[in-house]
Amino acid sequence: MTSYARAQQQLRERIRGTWAQHPLYIDEIIRPGLTENQIKAIRQASQQTEDTGLTHYLAIVPGLLTMGYGDWAKFTSDFAFDMHQESGEKQTLVLFSEGETSARSFAYLVTDNGPVVPTGAPELMKSSSDDFISVELAVPYYLQVLVAAAKGTEPPQAPDFDTRDVGDRDEDYIERFGLDNSDPDTLVFGATAVAALGATLWLLHRRHRYSWRSELTTKPELVTSHKLKKAVTEAAAPIPEPDHPDDDTWALHDRGRRIQDALAALTAAHPDWAESVDFAHRNGVFVLVALDRWLRRQLRRRSSRVEDEPRFCFLFPHHRKDIEDHVLKQSGRSLTVGLCADCRQELATGHDPERLMVPKRPGSTRAVPYFQRDDAYALSGFGSFQPLDEAVLDEMSPQRSAAVGRSR
Ligand SMILES: [Zn+2]
Numbered sequence: 001m002t003s004y005a006r007a008q009q010q011l012r013e014r015i016r017g018t019w020a021q022h023p024l025y026i027d028e029i030i031r032p033g034l035t036e037n038q039i040k041a042i043r044q045a046s047q048q049t050e051d052t053g054l055t056h057y058l059a060i061v062p063g064l065l066t067m068g069y070g071d072w073a074k075f076t077s078d079f080a081f082d083m084h085q086e087s088g089e090k091q092t093l094v095l096f097s098e099g100e101t102s103a104r105s106f107a108y109l110v111t112d113n114g115p116v117v118p119t120g121a122p123e124l125m126k127s128s129s130d131d132f133i134s135v136e137l138a139v140p141y142y143l144q145v146l147v148a149a150a151k152g153t154e155p156p157q158a159p160d161f162d163t164r165d166v167g168d169r170d171e172d173y174i175e176r177f178g179l180d181n182s183d184p185d186t187l188v189f190g191a192t193a194v195a196a197l198g199a200t201l202w203l204l205h206r207r208h209r210y211s212w213r214s215e216l217t218t219k220p221e222l223v224t225s226h227k228l229k230k231a232v233t234e235a236a237a238p239i240p241e242p243d244h245p246d247d248d249t250w251a252l253h254d255r256g257r258r259i260q261d262a263l264a265a266l267t268a269a270h271p272d273w274a275e276s277v278d279f280a281h282r283n284g285v286f287v288l289v290a291l292d293r294w295l296r297r298q299l300r301r302r303s304s305r306v307e308d309e310p311r312f313c314f315l316f317p318h319h320r321k322d323i324e325d326h327v328l329k330q331s332g333r334s335l336t337v338g339l340c341a342d343c344r345q346e347l348a349t350g351h352d353p354e355r356l357m358v359p360k361r362p363g364s365t366r367a368v369p370y371f372q373r374d375d376a377y378a379l380s381g382f383g384s385f386q387p388l389d390e391a392v393l394d395e396m397s398p399q400r401s402a403a404v405g406r407s408r
Pocket of ligand 1: 313314315316319339340341342343344353
């Protein structure tokens, strides 16, 4: 363990010990450096937050940031989520603030979905002259922003802060200027608008958690991240003949040919599959390529152990984590589909997991879940109802379509 990791671990234990008793932790290293006014302002802000009935945790900590910002963000957000789970509440407010300057504050509104951070939070309290707002103003402000976000009300105005002459660091801002100094002419706190914007975006973010419902899917992009173009070329190579031919292996070999044909049919029917606004094609290629790779591994394998056929999440096929059968109930009907662990968890907690959203019909900007169309992807459910290769061959290959007719 590095000394930095050890210092973080020790800090975490100290904070946890205090939070088990009450919500306000002020680190012993920096407490002597804070003025009475500062401590009073912090205590009052904590008390006011408690009075709202919401559960909060507040830690005033020394600056540990010299070792890297990303690490600290992860540390505080993980910690915030732990405290939320401990609190057992619907929402938990967690604020970490550096005591000396509040150069960095990490404010989290935590729900079962995880911690939400105001957009641009680390910059939120920075003034136009690059000074940072002091802890006795930052802490009450952040707590009010968190309370507003939790209650869905308007965020407070950012505090006025004159950074032209903050005095030396021994002097606190309240003592020097008083809190009521709000003559706009003297203000250079240019971040007020930015702060209000950050808080608004944050609220919008919460309100639009389900924005995927009305938008066409645009990520993950899959094409470069999974090298799909290269994989399509590789899948055109002949399917290897089995070393030890038997019925099972020949059945696998035939399946391999069908997957290969399906991939050829899909990319011929939709040559723009990699760029199309319809992400179903990309996901279709992704699934067929995964099946092709799996199948070639089986034909090459030395042992008799056969790997299970890959399965894909019905709601979003790129989800691959622990797919299990799940009965979806909707408007009186029930449907057994394969769902990933994350989507099952989301449903269990009453949320709507994200779905693959595609144009209602070609050229349409109206987004619908892919399974509401009646194309190969919907008929297959990316493997939930029938193998995708079969559905694609039935729907997209010219020969098959001619033979089967379009009269299903
Ligand atoms: Zn899923």
